[in-house]
Amino acid sequence: MEEFRNQAEVILRLEMTNAGLEINAKENDREGVDFIVKGETKQTEIFLQPMDLIGQQSSKVPKEKLGEPRENLWVALVGFIPSKEPLIFLIPSKTLVEPDNFVFFENNVGRHTYLSNWEIKVFTKGMEKLGEYIIYNQIKNFK
Numbered sequence: 001m002e003e004f005r006n007q008a009e010v011i012l013r014l015e016m017t018n019a020g021l022e023i024n025a026k027e028n029d030r031e032g033v034d035f036i037v038k039g040e041t042k043q044t045e046i047f048l049q050p051m052d053l054i055g056q057q058s059s060k061v062p063k064e065k066l067g068e069p070r071e072n073l074w075v076a077l078v079g080f081i082p083s084k085e086p087l088i089f090l091i092p093s094k095t096l097v098e099p100d101n102f103v104f105f106e107n108n109v110g111r112h113t114y115l116s117n118w119e120i121k122v123f124t125k126g127m128e129k130l131g132e133y134i135i136y137n138q139i140k141n142f143k
Contacts, residue, residue: 008050008078009034011086019139032067035076039143045073046090053079053087053122060107060117061096069093077120077133089130090138091120103129 012035016023022038026045034048047066051059061075073093080086096118099106103126109115122130131137 004050004052004078004080005048007080007086008048008076011078012046012048012076012088015088015135016142019142021139021142032065032073037142041143043072044142046076047073047093049075049077049120051077051079051122053081057123058105058119058121060119062114063116063118064114066093066096066118069097075120077122079122088135089120089133090135090141091133092141095133100129102126 013023016037023046024036024038026033026036032047033045035046037044037046047061049059049061059077066075067073070093075089075091075093075096077089077091078086079089096104096106099118103121105119105121107117107119120130
């Protein structure tokens with residue numbers, strides 16, 4: 001998974017830079033933030049979530065790692081399929097708070113809060129919904 005993470009970082013940086021945005025690794029130890037993206041008028045935080053689209057049917061974002069969802073925190077889900085261009089989905093963290101139980105799910109594990117997560121399912125029938133979050137549809141929200 002570390003290989004996917006490294007590739008995801010490079011790809012995300014490249015796409016954000018090509019869109020005219022400044023992207024830097026987080027400056028503090030705030031859990032749940034991997035990158036800070038600076039646009040013309042706003043600053044946004046990104047939590048990077050790489051995913052092997054062949055080996056996984058869903059990606060779980062640990063609540064403990066992401067922290068409290070808020071307006072300026074986004075999840076960058078970067079999906080990989082061998083010999084294909086990676087897919088980058090930019091998902092506002094607030095979307096996870098109101099799961100649709102189709103693509104987005106919330107899994108609470110009672111007293112074991114460290115196991116609680118938000119789950120993003122990537123499957124053929126869900127691609128229309130997930131397609132709303134493809135980088136080209138969301139990049140304007142970072143400028």
